[in-house]
Amino acid sequence: MTVAYLKEKPVGQGSTPSTPSSSSGMRSAAARLLGTGNGSRTLSFAGSNGVSRAVSGSSRVGGGVGTSTGVGGSQAVANYDGKGTYIIFNTADTLFISDLNSHDKDPVKSIHFSNSNPVCHAFDSEAKDGHDVIVGLWSGDVYSMSLRQQLQDPGKKPVMSQHFINKDKDGTANSRCTCVAWVPEREGIFVVSNADGNLYVYDKSKDGSADWAFPTVRDQNQLVISHAKSNKSNPTARWHICQGAINAISFSPDGAYMATVGRDGYLRVFDFAKEQLIFGGKSYYGALLCCSWSADGKYILSGGEDDLVQVWSMDDRKMVAWGEGHTSWVSSVAFDSYWSPPSSDDAGENAMYRFGSVGQDTQLLLWDLAMDEIAVPLRHPSSGSPTFSSGSPSAHWDSACPPPTGVLQPSPRMRDVPKLSPLVAHRVHADPLSGLEFTSESIVTICREGLIKIWARPQHSENSQRPNSSELAAGNAISKDKMITSPNKAGTSSSSFKQPSSVIFS
Structure with missing residues (x-):
């Protein structure tokens, strides 16, 4: 699951999509208040067009409000050139995009991949050329695309995307993708990890179908970093990190x-x-x-x-x-x-x-x-056995x-x-x-199973009334969670939204 925030499209930009920088450096942000307080307070949240609306805290969130896009949610989104917060998630062979600012439980967009199933994705809030989403497939291939353009197009196939083929010059396919990540402060650079312990470094500005090859890794337990011999090759480098799958990647801010x-x-x-x-x-x-x-x-x-x-x-x-x-x-x-x-x-x-x-x-x-x-060990350079500040020994x-x-x-x-x-x-x-x-x-x-819930935070005024943050506990109707489902999951759901026990977050 990826949360993606799009700000308003710059004036005079034309048809080329782009995404602005995020001052916080975080790849995910929210612009919605889903419900707090005692159930009777009037709450405001950003609508799908960015306009503030007032909703009674006691009213039901969702539940028939808004128009369903139908199975697949493939109609174009009217606010593709405006600001919005979107949730990207995948089920089977489809990538779904849901509008966090909509009452509708159904995704506003579905993208089908005919050659393989999407398994991971990432969003870059600082992308400058519009291609801000990367999607890794079970086959090992990767797509880069513009979130704004996908929302604009009514079709169910990725549009204006770049396909990075995960096959070497001999035509040998590599193992499935396990994780994708943009490299912060490195425009257009992203990494893709695979189930065989390899991590590939890509440059989205280069051709994704160019031939490439890397030396055979002889010792699967050793770190081996190899670079492409040609500056036209993409990926540009391969890191063999471990034996077995790399399950997750995370970059420092x-x-x-x-x-x-x-x-x-x-x-x-x-x-x-x-x-x-x-x-x-x-x-x-x-x-x-x-x-x-x-x-x-x-x-x-x-x-x-x-x-x-x-x-x-x-x-x-x-x-x-x-x-x-x-x-x-x-x-x-x-x-x-x-x-x-x-x-x-x-x-x-x-x-x-x-x-x-x-x-x-x-x-x-x-x-x-x-x-x-x-507790941290006390610094005793002359002592042969470091000790904790509490006095307990530690030899390890x-x-x-x-x-x-x-x-x-x-x-x-x-x-x-x-x-x-x-x-x-x-x-x-x-x-x-x-x-x-x-x-x-x-x-x-x-x-x-592809079911998403959104939990609201209490307002600061409520936090200040609570003496200790350790008093966090299950509450009664403090928040209402929005249930977002993929079409195949929604078909088995008895209701669009429901209100389970809520959690108070400080």
């Missing part, structure tokens, strides 16, 4: 560092420009499935088959905390960059972060990470001396690393969850 997690259970952090492994660490059990950076680039989240959430520090090059709360695999993690702690002056050792996780146990968990509550988890650059570390003893407990654990879907996005005014979750 400035684009300097790239984190990957894989089937082998390792998180790896690279200096992208220098093509150098900085550090890596292993899960406690099984594969890692997801990763995400904090907005300041200091911390990385990961989650996977050990049912845990790990927090990694860039400064210390190691795991600094782990969280237990899920009862099955963790499928998505994300920092909430829009949340601010009760004291906005917190900084340095007193800094606090809010993040979330979702898993196959159908739960959404919220966590707080307070730097001053994480030693931050007094970060590991050497380029070393993959084993998982530390759990008793040596601070443990986190979730503030909220709420079952939000009936099916296993696959994605999580934070926006300025809502939290978006999606399950494996």
Whole structure:
């Protein structure tokens, strides 16, 4: 799932689509208030044309308001040249686009791929030539396209797109795509990871059908980086990172560092420009499935088959905390960059972060990470055995001396690393969850069956009345969630929208 925000089309731009820069640097943002308060307050939200509307807090969100686009949602969107917030998700052979500013549950656009199924996608809010969406396919091929042009066109095929064929000059197809990501601060550059442990670097300004070839990787467990011999080749480089699939990619906000997690259970952090492994660490059990950076680039989240959430520090090059709360695999993690702690002056050792996780146990968990509550070893250069500030010994988890650059570390003893407990654990879907996005005014979750729910945040005035952020709990009708379904899922749904127990978010 990807949340994409389009601002108004610049005056005099003509028919060529483009997307403006995002001052926050985040690839997802929201412009909708879906419902807060005690159910009687009048709420305003941005309509599909960007005009503010008033809706009673007690009225039903959706439920027949608006006109359905029909199965496939293939009619053109009238506001394609205006601002809007869209959710992009895929089911089977179709990529769906839903308007977050619409009451209609059906997607406003569906794009069918005849040659393979879409499996991953990414949006670039800073793209300058209009091609701001990349889509990775099961076949290994990749498409780049303009979100605005897709919304403008009434058809069900990608229009004005560029097709990057994942076959070498011998015609050998590579394995399926597992993740795609734009490289921040590098115009037109994106990366694609595959199930065979390879990551390819592409330049969207180059021909996607040009011949290319890279040397055979002899040792599947070694990092091998190869560059194309011709400057016309696309992809321009191949990184063989690990044996087995690369499950997720995440870039630091400035684009300097790239984190990957894989089937082998390792998180790896690279200096992208220098093509150098900085550090890596292993899960406690099984594969890692997801990763995400904090907005300041200091911390990385990961989650996977050990049912845990790990927090990694860039400064210390190691795991600094782990969280237990899920009862099955963790499928998505994300920092909430829009949340601010009760004291906005917190900084340095007193800094606090809010993040979330979702898993196959159908739960959404919220966590707080307070730097001053994480025990770190005291610096005793003359001591042969570092100790925690609490006095407990540690022979394995030693931050007094970060590991050497380029070393993959084993998982530390759990008793040596601070443990986190979730503030909220709420079952939000009936099916296993696959994605999580934070926006300025809502939290978006999606399950494996393509059902999307949008959870509203309370207003700041409500937050100030609550003495402690740890009082987060399930509430009664605090928010109404919008249910967005793909056509095949909607056909089995008994209603367009429903109101399950809501979660209060501070």
